[in-house]
Amino acid sequence: MKIALAIASSxxxxxxxxxxxxxxxxxxxxxxxxxxxxxxxKATNDAERNELAxxxxxxxxxxxxxxxxxxxxxxxSCHVAVDDPxxxxxxxxxxxxPYSKELGDSYENGRWERRHKxxxxxxxxxxxxxxxxxxxxYAHGEDRYWPEPLIGYVAQAEWNEKYRQPLRGKDYMEAxxxxxxxxxxxxxxxxLERGRRLFFEKNCYGCHRIDDLSEGALGPDLSxxxxxxxxxxxxxxxxxxxxxxxVSFMPKFNLRDDxxxxxxxxxxxxxxxxxxxxxxxxxxxxAGRSAAxxxxxVLQADLPEDPVAxxxxxxxxxxxxxxxxxxxxxxxxxxxxxxxGLMKDTQWISDHFRDPRRLVxxxxxxxxxxxxxxxxxxTLYLTSLRTPPxxxxxAEIYRTLCARCHGANGDGTGPVALYLDPAPRxxxxxxxxxxxxxxxxxxSILDGVPGTAMPGWKGVLxxxxxxxxxxxxxxxxxxxxxxxxxxxxxxxxxxVVSTAESIARGKQIFVQRCTGCHxxxxxxxxxxxxxILPRPRNLRNxxxxxxxxxxxxxxxxLYGVQGTAMPPWIDYGLTANDAGDLLNFIRSFQTRx
Amino acid sequence: xxxxxxxxxxxxxxxxAVDRRSVLSWLSGLALFGxxxxxxxxxxxxxxxxxxxxxPSRFSIGRPDAYPPGTRMAIDGxxxxxxxxxxxxxxxxxxxxxxxCIVGVAETGFACPCHGSRFDQDxxxxxxxxxxxLPWFKVNLAPNGDLEVDANAxxxxxxxxxx
Numbered sequence: 001m002k003i004a005l006a007i008a009s010s011x012x013x014x015x016x017x018x019x020x021x022x023x024x025x026x027x028x029x030x031x032x033x034x035x036x037x038x039x040x041x042k043a044t045n046d047a048e049r050n051e052l053a054x055x056x057x058x059x060x061x062x063x064x065x066x067x068x069x070x071x072x073x074x075x076x077s078c079h080v081a082v083d084d085p086x087x088x089x090x091x092x093x094x095x096x097x098p099y100s101k102e103l104g105d106s107y108e109n110g111r112w113e114r115r116h117k118x119x120x121x122x123x124x125x126x127x128x129x130x131x132x133x134x135x136x137x138y139a140h141g142e143d144r145y146w147p148e149p150l151i152g153y154v155a156q157a158e159w160n161e162k163y164r165q166p167l168r169g170k171d172y173m174e175a176x177x178x179x180x181x182x183x184x185x186x187x188x189x190x191x192l193e194r195g196r197r198l199f200f201e202k203n204c205y206g207c208h209r210i211d212d213l214s215e216g217a218l219g220p221d222l223s224x225x226x227x228x229x230x231x232x233x234x235x236x237x238x239x240x241x242x243x244x245x246x247v248s249f250m251p252k253f254n255l256r257d258d259x260x261x262x263x264x265x266x267x268x269x270x271x272x273x274x275x276x277x278x279x280x281x282x283x284x285x286x287a288g289r290s291a292a293x294x295x296x297x298v299l300q301a302d303l304p305e306d307p308v309a310x311x312x313x314x315x316x317x318x319x320x321x322x323x324x325x326x327x328x329x330x331x332x333x334x335x336x337x338x339x340x341g342l343m344k345d346t347q348w349i350s351d352h353f354r355d356p357r358r359l360v361x362x363x364x365x366x367x368x369x370x371x372x373x374x375x376x377x378x379t380l381y382l383t384s385l386r387t388p389p390x391x392x393x394x395a396e397i398y399r400t401l402c403a404r405c406h407g408a409n410g411d412g413t414g415p416v417a418l419y420l421d422p423a424p425r426x427x428x429x430x431x432x433x434x435x436x437x438x439x440x441x442x443x444s445i446l447d448g449v450p451g452t453a454m455p456g457w458k459g460v461l462x463x464x465x466x467x468x469x470x471x472x473x474x475x476x477x478x479x480x481x482x483x484x485x486x487x488x489x490x491x492x493x494x495x496v497v498s499t500a501e502s503i504a505r506g507k508q509i510f511v512q513r514c515t516g517c518h519x520x521x522x523x524x525x526x527x528x529x530x531x532i533l534p535r536p537r538n539l540r541n542x543x544x545x546x547x548x549x550x551x552x553x554x555x556x557x558l559y560g561v562q563g564t565a566m567p568p569w570i571d572y573g574l575t576a577n578d579a580g581d582l583l584n585f586i587r588s589f590q591t592r593x
Numbered sequence: 594x595x596x597x598x599x600x601x602x603x604x605x606x607x608x609x610a611v612d613r614r615s616v617l618s619w620l621s622g623l624a625l626f627g628x629x630x631x632x633x634x635x636x637x638x639x640x641x642x643x644x645x646x647x648x649p650s651r652f653s654i655g656r657p658d659a660y661p662p663g664t665r666m667a668i669d670g671x672x673x674x675x676x677x678x679x680x681x682x683x684x685x686x687x688x689x690x691x692x693x694c695i696v697g698v699a700e701t702g703f704a705c706p707c708h709g710s711r712f713d714q715d716x717x718x719x720x721x722x723x724x725x726x727l728p729w730f731k732v733n734l735a736p737n738g739d740l741e742v743d744a745n746a747x748x749x750x751x752x753x754x755x756x
Contacts, residue, residue: 002617009624016631024638039736051733054746059644060651074644083653084736111738119653134643 027135028077031093032057035080038094042086059134064122067180068275073122073131075139083118085111102188125275126176159232163239166257167231167264175226175268180276194259195266202253202263203322203331206366210270212285215369219250226268234264249364251323251333251419311381314374323365323419325404333419334365335453336404341386342459350379360451361541362421388460394472397465405453410477412534420453422541423534427473430480432563437485440552442466451544488559494550496580498587506585509578517565522586532565542590553586554579650745657682657740657756665714667698673730673742674698681753684732684742685716690725703727715750726750 036052043049060076080094081087087096097118099105104115116126124131133139141158159167174189181187196213199205205214211223225234236243238260241250255263273282303310315321321329325336340349351358353375356365370378391397399408405424407414412426427433433441445466448456457466474482496502510522517536519526524538539545545553557579560568569579652671660666660677667674672695673684687696687703694707702719703712710721717726731746732754740756 002614002621006617006620006624009621009628013624013627013631016628020631020635023635047733061644061649063648083739086736113656117653 028059028080029057031078032060032080035087035094039081039084039086062118062122064120064125066120068125068273071122071124071131073124074134075123075127075129075131076118077134078136078139079123082123083114125179126173128176159230160236163232163235166261167235171261172231172265172268175265178269179271180274182274191262191265192269195262195264198259198263199266201319201322202255202259203319203366204263206319206368207250211272216366218364218366222267222270224270224272226271229267231264231268234267235260238263249419251364253322254332307377307380308384309381311377311379311384314370314378315381318368318370318378332415334416335455337382337385339385339387339389339460340382341384342388343455343457344382346379346383349382350375353379359543360453361543362538363453364419364421391460391465394465394468395476397461397469398472398476401457401460402469410473421535422452422537424453426534426563428477428479429563430478432561433474433478434480434483435485435562438470441470445469449544450547451541488555490551490555490558491576491580492551494554494580494583496577496584498584502581502584503588505578506581506583506588509574509582510585513569513572513574514582522589528565534564536565539586540589545586546590550583553583557582651741651743653735653739653741654684655739657734660740665698665700671742671744673744674703675740675742678753680756682732682740682756683753684730686728686730686744688727689723690718690727691721691723696727717750 032055036055036057040049040052043052059074060080061072061074062076064071064073076082078093081090082095082097084096085099087094088098089095099107099112099114101107106113106115122131123129127140129140130138171191174192177187177189178192181189199210199213205216207216207219208214209216209221209223229237233244237250238255239252241248241252277285303313315326320326320337321331323331323333325331325334325338327338344352348359352360352365353368353370355367356363357367389400391400398410403414405414405417405420406412406427407417407424410427412424414424417424425432442463444454446456446458446461446463448454461469510518511520514522515526517526517528517532518524518539519529519536522539524536526536529536537544554576556566558568558570558574558576560566648671654668654671654673654675657677660675660682662677662679664677665674667687672687674687676683676685685703687698688694689696689705689707689710691705691708691710694705696703696705696710696712702714703716704710705712705721705723708722710723711719712723712727713719715726716729718724728747729750729752731743731748731752733741733743734754734756735741740754
């Protein structure tokens with residue numbers, strides 16, 4: 001018993017001692033002692049030596065209050081020699097901050113004068129990190145990339161391994177310079193300026209809002225994106241938008257690594273208010289901004305007088321080709337505009353510019369906020385693109401016109417298919433191809449399918465060419481021999497008059513039978529929809545529903561859509577009158593507005 | 594370890610001076626007492642804060658050239674008045690020793706706006722409720738050539754740094 005007590009109390013004593021020692025002896029104390037000893041050696045006169053001899057280690061801190069939120073930077077507790085020119089090039093942590101003309105430091109009378117005095121600016125405003133941290137773990141982490149100048153809020157060692165390599169180097173410092181130094185300042189920030197240009201050239205501005213720069217509303221506001229995210233996250237979001245947000249519809253732009261780097265630097269610099277601005281300056285800037293409403297243009301170039309030429313400059317300047325194909329430029333994300341004048345009329349282009357989702361409800365094209373004359377000029381330019389593409393045999397027609405969406409193998413996975421909703425039809429599915437009348441396919445090719453990305457090709461293709469393409473699809477892609485579509489007895493028009501009672505009955509049937517896939521809102525996003533390809537139709541797609549006749553919709557309900565998950569409901573006891581009620585319900589979305 | 598203790602204790606026992614039980618009691622007593630002392634000391638250490646709020650007490654006031662001879666310049670926010678006389682520099686506190694107001698700097702000395710204390714050019718009290726003269730702070734030349742004032746280190750009035 002006594003032995004146990006003796007051992008226990010000894011252990012308590014040892015633990016106490018260890019805790020006491022670790023709490024009273026700090027890394028920064030040792031660094032300061034090392035500094036004092038070394039400075040003693042470097043001292044040139046007795047006064048200096050006496051001054052050093054009287055110094056004891058103590059917590060040093062810089063409190064920067066002159067701009068923005070007050071910062072408490074205790075970095076100088078360890079990096080105590082940071083402003084001592086004798087320690088330039090010394091081993092860390094006792095290295096003096098380098099002097100450099102790039103940072104605005106001046107060399108006069110054999111002595112450097114700093115532009116950014118540490119007593120005024122502190123450390124973390126440029127270097128990030130946690131200024132209050134008193135050991136390296138809390139201040140900047142055990143960093144394997146030390147001594148890269150940018151520390152980052154959390155240690156780089158925790159960064160995504162995949163994107164870590166390109167995230168090294170002094171260039172990223174520009175993002176921190178740009179917090180205060182506005183563009184057009186004398187400070188040279190080449191990567192940042194390039195990133196800002198790319199933000200427009202890659203049409204990021206169309207979806208994303210940034211204070212003072214852009215008005216996009218489809219994607220997240222990026223005004224403070226640099227405050228929220230680390231460099232590796234920004235990099236990942238640019239090169240693989242769905243990595244963190246699986247439902248993101250942000251396209252994967254074709255960016256080179258150096259372009260991603262510039263964009264990351266630009267985005268990291270977006271941290272809300274400029275701490276160097278006074279509140280009066282900020283207020284004035286905001287007041288001036290509201291006067292100049294609308295989208296900031298990419299270029300401030302002089303526009304030609306001729307409306308078509310002006311439209312061409314605008315279309316180029318607004319970076320339409322960041323997504324669309326236009327001549328030899330191809331963004332690889334959206335349809336080809338090279339002969340748009342043959343495909344769409346002025347009214348359609350003009351309406352689509354102003355609100356793409358009125359004509360194609362699930363389009364991801366941003367609603368740009370250009371001025372009316374700009375829209376008109378761009379519409380005129382697109383309408384003027386009437387040079388038909390060079391077309392040869394049906395295989396070449398398919399390659400030139402169809403493969404961009406439907407894919408080289410006809411399976412509906414063309415390069416831009418990922419960004420189209422509804423997705424392009426999979427033409428290899430024999431069940432679907434054999435269940436429809438060929439005349440319907442020719443009609444779809446020539447007139448297009450309203451409410452989807454399928455345009456009417458009749459400006460480019462004649463009746464025979466359309467038939468030839470259809471034959472080509474059949475012979476090359478469809479895996480089964482061609483059969484004649486079964487004749488089905490479907491009423492030509494809706495047998496039930498659209499009344500409130502009929503719509504109520506339709507709604508009840510819809511809730512019982514359809515919501516699993518088409519969703520309670522009938523927007524095609526029901527709980528089962530994620531497992532189904534092609535996705536269930538969005539029944540709120542007004543242009544599609546309005547343009548499709550009763551017969552076709554009733555046939556789809558009663559006999560199903562072969563090659564998709566839509567079952568023939570007639571087999572499950574649905575009568576033609578029930579289908580009529582459903583149809584009235586579905587059509588009621590459009591009339592109700 | 595206990596084996597070792599037992600051996601030592603048994604060795605001692607032969608001499609008859611202390612037995613094993615009392616050695617163990619002494620050992621536990623000493624360890625507990627030691628822990629108590631360390632706890633007490635750490636309590637007192639804890640009372641004194643490691644970092645204080647507000648501006649640091651040792652601060653740079655810029656190049657000596659910024660203060661031409663004859664300057665008497667108060668630095669707002671730092672609560673010191675930099676005095677330069679020829680090539681001699683000193684820093685005098687501008688915190689009134691009465692209730693801590695910031696004293697104004699005049700040609701003839703310092704004057705407190707709160708309760709009318711007056712000080713001469715060296716900070717010695719010449720009138721009013723102030724109980725003590727204004728302290729002088731230590732000034733030294735930092736390695737980068739800036740003047741550095743240490744508001745924690747008082748020096749006797751009339752101590753100048755020659756630059």
